[in-house]
Every structure is written in C-alpha cells, then in structure tokens.
Amino acid sequence: MKYLDYKGYTGSIEYSQEDNLLYGKVLGIRGLISYEGETGQQLEQDFKEAVDTYLNDCKATGKKPEKPFKGSFNVRISATLHQKAALLAMETKTSLNSLVEEAIRSRVTQEPV
Known part of the structure; x- marks a missing residue:
C-alpha cells in the first residue's frame, strides 16, 4: 500500500467502489483526520488541507x-x-x-518474497 506524506504526517489511501471515491485518514495519531477526493490529485490536496486545518486549529x-x-x-x-x-x-x-530495533529494522527492510 502506498501512503501520502505531508509535514510529518502519513495518510492512508482507500477506495470506495460504492461511492466511486478515494478517501483516507491520518495514521499514527488518536485523533481522526480524514479526507477524500474523486482523483488522486484531489485526494492529496484534501489530505494536505486536512493536516493544515488540524495544525491551525491546534495553534x-x-x-x-x-x-x-x-x-x-x-x-x-x-x-x-x-x-x-x-x-x-x-x-x-x-x-x-x-x-528489538535491529530485529524490526531487519524485518521491515526485508524484500518481499
């Protein structure tokens, strides 16, 4: 799976066949930051806007x-x-x-079989 990255935040990329829509959420945090778009470009733009909105709201x-x-x-x-x-x-x-770090690094960087 590929991910979106922006300002240190990572976002998932999902597809809803029912809605014919791309969507995702920011990963690795407790809060919910979601985004969507009809194209990859729209999805990426909405992701960046969602992260910026979150950061501005926090500030x-x-x-x-x-x-x-x-x-x-x-x-x-x-x-x-x-x-x-x-x-x-x-x-x-x-x-x-x-x-443990060495074991995880070894497993994560291992080429898929």
Missing part, C-alpha cells in the same frame, strides 16, 4: 498537535521470549531496545 486553541509515530511503543511477548531476548542482549553487550 488557535493552544493545543499541542499529536506527533505520529513517536518512536516509542509497548510490545507484549511471552515471558520465555522476553527472557531469551534479554539474555541475548546481555551476551552481545547491547540493550534490549537495540536488539
């Missing part, structure tokens, strides 16, 4: 805008896997965070 109300994908998240795994990962991190003289 006008003195609210801090949500930052998408802050670089911190909780992961729930089995105690056994947690133990194995922690021990491997200690053996390789690295942090558990670094070990």
Whole structure:
C-alpha cells in the first residue's frame, strides 16, 4: 500500500467502489483526520488541507498537535521470549531496545518474497 506524506504526517489511501471515491485518514495519531477526493490529485490536496486545518486549529486553541509515530511503543511477548531476548542482549553487550530495533529494522527492510 502506498501512503501520502505531508509535514510529518502519513495518510492512508482507500477506495470506495460504492461511492466511486478515494478517501483516507491520518495514521499514527488518536485523533481522526480524514479526507477524500474523486482523483488522486484531489485526494492529496484534501489530505494536505486536512493536516493544515488540524495544525491551525491546534495553534488557535493552544493545543499541542499529536506527533505520529513517536518512536516509542509497548510490545507484549511471552515471558520465555522476553527472557531469551534479554539474555541475548546481555551476551552481545547491547540493550534490549537495540536488539528489538535491529530485529524490526531487519524485518521491515526485508524484500518481499
């Protein structure tokens, strides 16, 4: 899936066959910022306008805008896997965070099969 990017915000691209309309929402934040368009160009323009409106509204109300994908998240795994990962991190003289980051980077950048 391709995404839209603007001012640090990422937007989804969806298609409604029923409405013959492209639509999406900003990803990685709790608030709902949605947009739509009949063409890709209209969708992208509405996405940018939606992000700008959100940022302007936050500024006008003195609210801090949500930052998408802050670089911190909780992961729930089995105690056994947690133990194995922690021990491997200690053996390789690295942090558990670094070990997990390396594993995710390896998986995310892996070429599709």
